[in-house]
Amino acid sequence: MATKDVKIPARPGxxxxxxxxxxxxxxxxxxxxxHVFQTASDVLKRHGxxxxxxxxxxxxxxxxxxxxxxxxxxxxxxxQGGEMCSLRFDLTVPFARWLAMNNVSQIKRYxxxxxxxxxxxxxxxxxxxxxxxxxxxxxxxxDPMIADAEILRVIVEVFEALQxxxxxxxxxxxxxxxxxxVAGVPDEKIRSISSAKEMVGEKGISVEVxxxxxxxxxxxxxxxxxxxxxxxxxxxxxxxxxxxxxDDMSLLISYLEAFDAVNKVSFDLSLARGLDYYTGLIFEVIxxxxxxxxxxxxxxxxxxxxxxxxxxxxxxxxxxVGMYAKNPIPCVGISFGVDRIFTILNARPKEKITHKVxxxxxxFGGKDSDxxxxxxxxxxxxxxxxGISAEFAAEVKPRYDKQVIAAKGSRLTVILGQNEVAxxxxxxxxxxxxxDETASKDRGQLVSRGDLVEEVKKLLI
Amino acid sequence: MATKDVKIPARPGxxxxxxxxxxxxxxxxxxxxxHVFQTASDVLKRHGxxxxxxxxxxxxxxxxxxxxxxxxxxxxxxxQGGEMCSLRFDLTVPFARWLAMNNVSQIKRYxxxxxxxxxxxxxxxxxxxxxxxxxxxxxxxxDPMIADAEILRVIVEVFEALQxxxxxxxxxxxxxxxxxxVAGVPDEKIRSISSAKEMVGEKGISVEVxxxxxxxxxxxxxxxxxxxxxxxxxxxxxxxxxxxxxDDMSLLISYLEAFDAVNKVSFDLSLARGLDYYTGLIFEVIxxxxxxxxxxxxxxxxxxxxxxxxxxxxxxxxxxVGMYAKNPIPCVGISFGVDRIFTILNARPKEKITHKVxxxxxxFGGKDSDxxxxxxxxxxxxxxxxGISAEFAAEVKPRYDKQVIAAKGSRLTVILGQNEVAxxxxxxxxxxxxxDETASKDRGQLVSRGDLVEEVKKLLI
Numbered sequence: 001m002a003t004k005d006v007k008i009p010a011r012p013g014x015x016x017x018x019x020x021x022x023x024x025x026x027x028x029x030x031x032x033x034x035h036v037f038q039t040a041s042d043v044l045k046r047h048g049x050x051x052x053x054x055x056x057x058x059x060x061x062x063x064x065x066x067x068x069x070x071x072x073x074x075x076x077x078x079x080q081g082g083e084m085c086s087l088r089f090d091l092t093v094p095f096a097r098w099l100a101m102n103n104v105s106q107i108k109r110y111x112x113x114x115x116x117x118x119x120x121x122x123x124x125x126x127x128x129x130x131x132x133x134x135x136x137x138x139x140x141x142x143d144p145m146i147a148d149a150e151i152l153r154v155i156v157e158v159f160e161a162l163q164x165x166x167x168x169x170x171x172x173x174x175x176x177x178x179x180x181x182v183a184g185v186p187d188e189k190i191r192s193i194s195s196a197k198e199m200v201g202e203k204g205i206s207v208e209v210x211x212x213x214x215x216x217x218x219x220x221x222x223x224x225x226x227x228x229x230x231x232x233x234x235x236x237x238x239x240x241x242x243x244x245x246x247d248d249m250s251l252l253i254s255y256l257e258a259f260d261a262v263n264k265v266s267f268d269l270s271l272a273r274g275l276d277y278y279t280g281l282i283f284e285v286i287x288x289x290x291x292x293x294x295x296x297x298x299x300x301x302x303x304x305x306x307x308x309x310x311x312x313x314x315x316x317x318x319x320x321v322g323m324y325a326k327n328p329i330p331c332v333g334i335s336f337g338v339d340r341i342f343t344i345l346n347a348r349p350k351e352k353i354t355h356k357v358x359x360x361x362x363x364f365g366g367k368d369s370d371x372x373x374x375x376x377x378x379x380x381x382x383x384x385x386x387g388i389s390a391e392f393a394a395e396v397k398p399r400y401d402k403q404v405i406a407a408k409g410s411r412l413t414v415i416l417g418q419n420e421v422a423x424x425x426x427x428x429x430x431x432x433x434x435x436d437e438t439a440s441k442d443r444g445q446l447v448s449r450g451d452l453v454e455e456v457k458k459l460l461i
Numbered sequence: 462m463a464t465k466d467v468k469i470p471a472r473p474g475x476x477x478x479x480x481x482x483x484x485x486x487x488x489x490x491x492x493x494x495x496h497v498f499q500t501a502s503d504v505l506k507r508h509g510x511x512x513x514x515x516x517x518x519x520x521x522x523x524x525x526x527x528x529x530x531x532x533x534x535x536x537x538x539x540x541q542g543g544e545m546c547s548l549r550f551d552l553t554v555p556f557a558r559w560l561a562m563n564n565v566s567q568i569k570r571y572x573x574x575x576x577x578x579x580x581x582x583x584x585x586x587x588x589x590x591x592x593x594x595x596x597x598x599x600x601x602x603x604d605p606m607i608a609d610a611e612i613l614r615v616i617v618e619v620f621e622a623l624q625x626x627x628x629x630x631x632x633x634x635x636x637x638x639x640x641x642x643v644a645g646v647p648d649e650k651i652r653s654i655s656s657a658k659e660m661v662g663e664k665g666i667s668v669e670v671x672x673x674x675x676x677x678x679x680x681x682x683x684x685x686x687x688x689x690x691x692x693x694x695x696x697x698x699x700x701x702x703x704x705x706x707x708d709d710m711s712l713l714i715s716y717l718e719a720f721d722a723v724n725k726v727s728f729d730l731s732l733a734r735g736l737d738y739y740t741g742l743i744f745e746v747i748x749x750x751x752x753x754x755x756x757x758x759x760x761x762x763x764x765x766x767x768x769x770x771x772x773x774x775x776x777x778x779x780x781x782v783g784m785y786a787k788n789p790i791p792c793v794g795i796s797f798g799v800d801r802i803f804t805i806l807n808a809r810p811k812e813k814i815t816h817k818v819x820x821x822x823x824x825f826g827g828k829d830s831d832x833x834x835x836x837x838x839x840x841x842x843x844x845x846x847x848g849i850s851a852e853f854a855a856e857v858k859p860r861y862d863k864q865v866i867a868a869k870g871s872r873l874t875v876i877l878g879q880n881e882v883a884x885x886x887x888x889x890x891x892x893x894x895x896x897d898e899t900a901s902k903d904r905g906q907l908v909s910r911g912d913l914v915e916e917v918k919k920l921l922i
Contacts, residue, residue, distance in 0.1 A: 020543060377610075
């Protein structure tokens with residue numbers, strides 16, 4: 001229960017602000033943000049997704065095991081004689097902990113919740129430290145690529161529902177491993193390569209090998225074309241990892257066709273996020289229409305385009321959950337970058353999002369008028385009982401012009417006058433933005449109290 | 462963006478658990494809990510309520526100013542070279558901070574969010590330390606009692622929608638102040654009285670005065686009867702505070718009648734929560750049917766009944782927000798005890814809440830059968846496109862009996878067979894709990910792919 005039993009001391013010395021990297025959300029921002037969440041979760045539920053809500057903080061030992069050097073970016077709670085806890089850094093570790101605690105081996109789980117990162121301000125000026133993540137993961141041992149294809153299908157559905165044109169870039173960890181080996185990268189260095197730039201300088205890989213890799217990873221195109229390219233190279237075909245990846249991607253094409261999602265997907269060999277983590281398919285979503293043809297284009301690849309960056313990303317990670325559970329559990333998942341998605345949608349010209357009630361209930365003014373408060377309350381009750389949103393001025397005798405101003409943004413007004421009330425009637429009027437209310441001759445339609453709800457519902461359709 | 466770019470170290474040493482006083486929420490618990498939130502917020506929005514979302518932690522200085530001795534129950538974040546922050550203790554202080562920061566003088570705001578209290582385990586064994594609160598406050602200077610009446614109306618609507626029979630106990634701070642003064646309590650002790658038990662022992666009030674108070678505060682009944690009682694006592698009527706309270710309560714009756722909420726309300730003089738905080742109307746909601754008659758009953762009052770305790774509480778608090786803002790802002794608000802409400806609803810016999818998808822798509826089994834994976838995927842796509850929830854076994858050739866088990870809980874099955882698929886048809890079957898699927902002779906109705914969505918929608922109504 002909330003306690004309002006608190007003392008009221010003197011004025012605070014603290015400046016009134018939210019902590020650095022955090023913000024309040026309300027009004028149209030909050031409505032838009034919650035629309036994004038609702039849209040995503042509708043899709044996820046349609047696919048059998050089950051929601052999981054975990055505590056905002058976890059035992060520090062559980063988090064630290066996972067994060068290694070990122071641990072310095074965690075918010076710790078003070079040791080107040082109990083357990084050492086920290087605010088969750090992502091939704092993956094809480095999920096892994098829950099899976100292990102509950103001995104779950106198969107589930108489609110989603111979580112839309114805030115996470116906390118104390119990013120260094122010098123590096124990340126203006127970055128949020130408290131922000132939402134929206135994760136969907138399919139956990140379990142199934143036949144290959146089916147769950148992976150469903151994740152891609154979910155991505156297509158979510159962005160269609162949000163009316164955002166996207167491309168899903170995909171790649172495959174094993175194909176990259178094979179590419180690197182064929183190009184001449186020593187085995188022990190393969191997992192540590194996450195970008196071409198790093199390769200020569202930091203990883204001690206020769207320029208020749210880096211060039212060979214460069215010829216491969218700058219290629220992208222639709223999956224069929226890329227598979228033809230890979231299969232046309234005898235050295236690549238001979239590599240076990242490449243073959244395994246080709247098999248996976250071949251299955252993927254047939255599943256994406258059944259899911260009608262092929263034309264949103266681009267196979268991009270330069271996609272290299274999280275290479276020391278993902279074990280199979282990797283994917284990243286960008287705001288971009290797909291290529292008009294399916295040709296393999298050597299040279300400038302998608303990842304070097306000047307887009308806003310990815311708005312969702314994920315992949316298959318079969319080794320993660322095993323750190324907490326008895327046996328490793330295969331997972332494939334997607335994380336939607338809800339902050340970026342919000343920013344993009346918020347920047348678009350859009351219908352004004354309003355939180356105004358549908359009906360404003362008012363009384364005619366005038367010096368000797370009654371104000372008709374009890375009658376306005378009674379009408380409000382009648383509308384609320386019918387599930388219709390409504391409000392009225394909380395004054396005994398409100399001024400007419402102030403009520404007109406307060407009505408702006410609502411769709412209809414119900415106007416009470418002394419005579420109409422005596423006759424059991426009200427006036428019902430549709431508000432148009434261009435109305436100059438005080439000059440308007442339109443006094444609305446006369447409606448009996450008994451017919452009011454029905455008439456209102458007709459007009460609100 | 463979520464980072465999955467993390468290392469995977471050895472098995473953790475930490476025991477796998479949530480921190481003390483916290484829990485995970487999923488499945489039917491989460492569905493029920495979110496149903497309570499959705500129900501409440503639908504009502505609040507209908508009344509013009511605007512949602513506010515604030516950060517989970519605030520500047521410690523802002524929180525500490527407010528909480529006084531409760532500050533030791535706050536979760537502090539470690540000082541990591543930045544601002545000193547703590548997890549929010551309630552939703553009232555963040556709201557007051559937001560009002561002052563944004564210079565807001567009128568608003569109907571609600572917030573449904575988690576708060577954090579490090580209750581002493583010895584006192585509060587098993588109590589949650591992370592729990593939801595649902596607050597609704599009407600802020601602003603209006604004519605008296607209108608907003609207060611609307612809060613009571615909101616309470617009635619929320620619990621009607623949750624199908625819980627309740628009584629709202631009300632009292633009035635000024636009437637209590639007047640009562641105490643008339644009974645002989647010295648002025649300086651009036652505000653510190655919050656229970657009769659305290660009075661004699663701790664507050665140094667004489668037994669005679671305590672007895673007199675006892676005769677008053679054990680009375681309760683409907684508002685009309687109680688006002689008659691108060692007005693019948695000449696000493697009470699002569700007291701300015703009592704008179705002001707009686708005026709307020711008389712207005713309240715007429716507003717509650719307009720709102721059709723009178724019969725849910727009981728005026729209970731023993732209601733004394735938060736007396737050093739509330740400045741006018743006080744209210745508390747209990748699970749209990751209202752009294753059958755309106756008589757004033759001296760002696761055993763409602764508050765001594767052995768009910769489960771209150772499930773919502775609030776009142777008018779006109780001095781609070783002023784601590785942060787230039788001028789005090791009048792507020793009246795309600796806080797719903799969502800944990801208790803959840804516990805009560807969860808204990809009721811109820812329809813099994815399921816998160817299962819509506820449609821399970823399966824293929825006939827058999828050694829030489831195809832498994833029809835691509836066809837099952839295609840049907841899934843068709844249903845998802847139509848906004849219908851569906852799933853299928855993520856296996857190339859799933860066993861028939863395993864699919865039957867997996868289908869349990871869904872409402873319909875779509876069954877694919879080799880011949881039907883060739884003819885562009887599927888079988889559509891309604892699942893009944895008592896079905897023994899493997900023995901059932903009902904093979905469902907034959908439906909063309911083109912008609913599938915329409916037929917499914919008919920059956921799902």
